Amino acid sequence: MTKRSGRFLGLVAAVAALGGFLPGEVATGAIIYSVETRLHSESGINVSQPIAPFSTVPNLSAVDYASPARRNNVQLQIAAGTPQAGSGGVGKLVDGLWPWDGDRDAPSQVLFSDSGDLAVQFDLRQLVDIWRINTYSRHVSNRTPQVYTVYGSSAAVPPTTNGDPTGWTLIASVDTRNNSPGPPYGTTGTSLDGIAGASIYDDAGGPLGQYQHLLFVLQRPGTYGTFYGEIDIVTGSHPIITMESRYHGDPDNVGSGPITTNPFQWVPTVSNKDYADASQGHGVTATIVAGAKSSGSGAPSVLLDGQWPSTWDSPGQVLFDDGNYPFRVLFDLKDRLSVEMINTFSRHTQATNPSNGARTPQVYTLYGIDADTPPSATGDLIANGWIPIAVVDTRPYAYSNGTGTNLPGVAGVSITPLDGISLGVYRYLLFDFQPSTETYGTFYAEIDIFGTVVPEPASWLLVLFGLTSLGLVALRKRICGLTKS
Numbered sequence: 381m382t383k384r385s386g387r388f389l390g391l392v393a394a395v396a397a398l399g400g401f402l403p404g405e406v407a408t409g410a411i412i413y414s415v416e417t418r419l420h421s422e423s424g425i426n427v428s429q430p431i432a433p434f435s436t437v438p439n440l441s442a443v444d445y446a447s448p449a450r451r452n453n454v455q456l457q458i459a460a461g462t463p464q465a466g467s468g469g470v471g472k473l474v475d476g477l478w479p480w481d482g483d484r485d486a487p488s489q490v491l492f493s494d495s496g497d498l499a500v501q502f503d504l505r506q507l508v509d510i511w512r513i514n515t516y517s518r519h520v521s522n523r524t525p526q527v528y529t530v531y532g533s534s535a536a537v538p539p540t541t542n543g544d545p546t547g548w549t550l551i552a553s554v555d556t557r558n559n560s561p562g563p564p565y566g567t568t569g570t571s572l573d574g575i576a577g578a579s580i581y582d583d584a585g586g587p588l589g590q591y592q593h594l595l596f597v598l599q600r601p602g603t604y605g606t607f608y609g610e611i612d613i614v615t616g617s618h619p620i621i622t623m624e625s626r627y628h629g630d631p632d633n634v635g636s637g638p639i640t641t642n643p644f645q646w647v648p649t650v651s652n653k654d655y656a657d658a659s660q661g662h663g664v665t666a667t668i669v670a671g672a673k674s675s676g677s678g679a680p681s682v683l684l685d686g687q688w689p690s691t692w693d694s695p696g697q698v699l700f701d702d703g704n705y706p707f708r709v710l711f712d713l714k715d716r717l718s719v720e721m722i723n724t725f726s727r728h729t730q731a732t733n734p735s736n737g738a739r740t741p742q743v744y745t746l747y748g749i750d751a752d753t754p755p756s757a758t759g760d761l762i763a764n765g766w767i768p769i770a771v772v773d774t775r776p777y778a779y780s781n782g783t784g785t786n787l788p789g790v791a792g793v794s795i796t797p798l799d800g801i802s803l804g805v806y807r808y809l810l811f812d813f814q815p816s817t818e819t820y821g822t823f824y825a826e827i828d829i830f831g832t833v834v835p836e837p838a839s840w841l842l843v844l845f846g847l848t849s850l851g852l853v854a855l856r857k858r859i860c861g862l863t864k865s
């Protein structure tokens with residue numbers, strides 16, 4: 381089945397689903413949602429920014445379509461209801477942060493109302509294929525459950541601006557109180573303290589629909605308003621980040637010498653066939669633009685040589701930095717690339733002391749820009765104009781017997797788009813590497829960048845102009861021919 385027909389069937393299914401599906405019901409080709417609630421008392425949850433709190437709901441994102449850092453100019457407004465005194469503003473729904481002000485009860489970091497329903501409207505500024513809508517809440521006791529309905533409009537001007545759903549298209553109704561698909565979800569009813577996530581999607585795999593406006597009618601589950609911390613609007617270019625770690629010894633048995641077969645189960649191994657690889661001759665360069673590599677480290681070109689380091693401790697064959705943070709590496713792709721996949725690899729020796737284990741985990745944020753000249757790579761990258769693509773942290777994805785930051789071995793990360801087509805068009809990519817502990821830098825072995833060159837917008841215009849000119853010439857010839865005959 382082609383992508384196009386799959387998408388069409390998905391839309392048909394979505395339309396059919398609007399007729400009478402029960403919220404949360406699992407059915408083929410329907411718009412459904414998954415929900416998870418986790419207690420603050422569980423391990424790993426009672427922290428400021430839970431890294432991977434859910435198994436079926438993605439963690440909240442700072443790189444979704446609605447994030448201001450993506451520069452899509454999405455506008456939010458309260459359409460109906462009144463936020464509670466002490467509540468944060470609508471901007472808290474798109475700041476990419478879990479609510480936290482040093483406490484699990486952070487009213488200024490969320491949007492809520494105790495006096496009635498709240499209607500929040502998003503103007504996406506253009507028609508957008510929406511693949512997922514994810515919502516997040518957090519409270520210390522009884523303000524965690526989410527009960528809401530979300531509607532969409534594909535019109536340039538929305539049907540209403542006062543929270544009335546008349547004329548809007550129903551997308552889904554969510555109630556996290558009764559749709560927790562597995563343990564642990566705390567107590568029943570409205571006493572679900574902790575954090576909750578809901579993810580709305582079309583289980584046929586395509587977009588939920590194409591909309592310019594979204595209307596969320598947020599209901600109070602009981603006496604108290606829910607503490608909404610984030611709403612993510614996810615499009616097809618959104619990154620899916622697959623992370624894996626393997627150990628040099630049992631049970632993973634990667635070994636201490638050359639790596640000749642793929643050590644991973646889901647991530648591809650190091651490639652010399654990617655667009656950026658030196659062997660491909662595209663002239664892609666990697667340059668340290670902030671910080672400095674350690675004296676024993678190899679040059680940034682080791683990231684483009686298509687090779688794993690030959691042993692488990694080959695500092696000259698990897699790029700690393702101990703303590704010169706920020707440590708940032710700029711890739712000049714020398715062309716506008718529709719980026720289809722980015723894979724990053726690291727390797728370090730056995731765990732004879734904790735520092736060794738700290739050099740395999742990968743912690744970085746990846747940025748990009750589609751411009752002839754890159755913005756400044758020092759200071760605040762988002763303020764400079766860089767667009768965040770992905771936030772990576774492999775530490776929670778340990779191999780079977782790894783713990784904490786002591787994870788020696790190999791780590792692989794694969795960043796692919798949700799729609800399987802493109803992460804976006806970029807001329808430059810910027811890796812902002814962070815240490816996995818305070819002191820020791822990761823041994824980066826390779827960065828593979830797969831993609832397809834796309835023409836400058838200006839050359840498209842030239843091509844179109846050229847075709848138009850040819851068309852005019854042909855037309856004139858025909859007219860001339862007609863007048864002559």
Ligand SMILES: [Ca+2]
Nearest residue numbers: 441442476612
């Ligand atoms: Ca977000």
Ligand SMILES: [Ca+2]
Nearest residue numbers: 472477609610
């Ligand atoms: Ca937030």
Ligand SMILES: [Ca+2]
Nearest residue numbers: 651652657686
């Ligand atoms: Ca490569």
